[in-house]
Amino acid sequence: MNNYNQIRVRFAPSPTGYLHVGGLRTALYNYLFARKNNGVFVLRIEDTDRARYVEGAVENLIDTLHWCGFDYDEGPQKNGSFGPYTQSERLEIYKSYTQTLIEQKKAYYCFCTQERISELRTAQENLKQQTKYDKLCLHLDHNVIAQKLKDGVPHVVRLNIEADKKVVVEDIIRGRVEFDSNLIDDQVLLKGDGYPTYHLANVIDDHLMKISHVIRGEEWLPSTPKHVLLYDAFGWEKPVFAHLPLLLNPDKSKLSKRQGDVAVEDYRAKGYLPESLVNFVALLGWNPGTEQEIFSLDELINIFSIEGVNKSGAVFNIEKLNAFNFEHLRKKNDTEVVRILKEYLAKSKFADHKFDDDKLFLIVEAMRPRISFVKEIIENSSYFFESPESYDQEVIQKRWKDDTSENLKSLAEEFSKLLNPKKEDYETALHKTAELLNIGNGKLIHGVRLALSGVGGGPGLYEILFILGKEESIRRIEKAIEKIRI
Ligand code: GLU
Secondary structure, three states, X not given: OOOOOOOEEEEOOOOOXXXXXXXXXXXXXXXXXXXXXXXXXXXXXXXXXXXXXXXXHHHHHHHHHHHHOOOOOEOOOOOOOOOOOEHHHOHXXXXXHHHHHHHOOOXXXXXXXXXXXXXXXXXXXXXXXXXXXOOHHHHOOHHHHHHHHHOOOOOEEEEOOXXXXXXXXXXXXXEEEXXXXXXXXXXXXXXXXXXXXXXXXXXXXXXXXXXXXXXXXXXXXXXXXXXXXXXXXXXXXXXXXXXEOXXXXXXXXXXXXXXXXXXXXXXXXXXXXXXXXXXXXXXXXXXXXXXXXXXXXXXXXXXXXXXXXXXXXXXXXXXXXXXXXXXXXXXXXXXXXXXXXXXXXXXXXXXXXXXXXXXXXXXXXXXXXXXXXXXXXXXXXXXXXXXXXXXOHHHHHXXXXXXXXXXXXXXXXXXXXXXXXXXXXXXXXXXXXXXXXXXXXXXXXXXXXXXXXXXXOOOOHHHHHHHHOHHHHHHHHHHHHHHOOO
């Protein structure tokens, strides 16, 4: 543990336009760790790669994090004592710190052209040597440097990495990892456009923002010795590092778009609940130590520990996510499900229809045991929102007999006599009709179900009748009698 007296962690995405599920996991573990330890969760936008700039990406990112349910304490659009929290607004800071390193001869100007760098690389490759900068500009006379700067010769600033040093990264998940400084390139700190590289900005900001723990994906582990060298060059205390295991496809390859969705936004659009996605992602590489798998965010805060994070890669298993969605949907109260259903209805072809809340509550109650996604209420049972225009041919063949029309006519007549019928009243009326016609109840049940819904399955028939109401049910029975031909 270092000397920081408060836990401060950060999620530091580059705004690429979407939030990768790996990024969501990083954000989540940082969030859980902060909340569990009364710490501070910072959002920092690392947007110094101008070539990758995407319009609206930051707003989208903030909105997605908000949807997931974990808000940050400090960051863009929020106050905080360590701002600005967007790196493109901190360029002067990076320049002035780089200047200090140059003065101390820990960094140097490099005027080599792209051409020379490429030639050097090719020559090294041909000789089967490690490709790295040969420090040519380190030895430039200071008068030459001053003149080149005056003449505006394009340049970068590089870190002067000493040879033959052992660079040690202490990682609380992976343990002690050693790197050989001879294998590390004199990394660029400031680029030709005056922007800092990821390494420089990341280290300066983690230091200035008093970040106590750097929790990030394993793909950043190879960058960490460079960061360690930078901390040492500045003479700064290092944060605690924790590198999270890779996310893998079921075939153990690195999680990629080719084998499924990787953007949180895609899962959101597909109708996954934020609770289930967060719960699922929490278990990708972290083990609660018990059999329990379904957790709320508050429960996760309570039991999360960095020590429970595994070293080995975590397989992203979509079936498990689907099962989680089913479980979390079950835990939601009707009011919340109705709220979500209304959002979907507003985006559906029923956007202009008015459905009263009482009816929506009944629909949710009827459909809830049969769905894993709220939007399935509309997809699987559109008959609650509109009269069917067609009827399942297979069901017709199996269930619609010569006498069905006549039988349903009698049933509709019986229904019409009912006054404010409840579910049971429809049932009684159906039994009575069957008795009068001297047929089994089944003969009526299948026909009327098809007439009301256009399909063969679904929730209880009397529930459907009650939700649709007497007038509408009778209308649909009459329509089916007219339309269904065998
Ligand atoms: N900007 C890096 C990213 O896009 C941050 C890595 C880190 O957390 O240091 O993930």
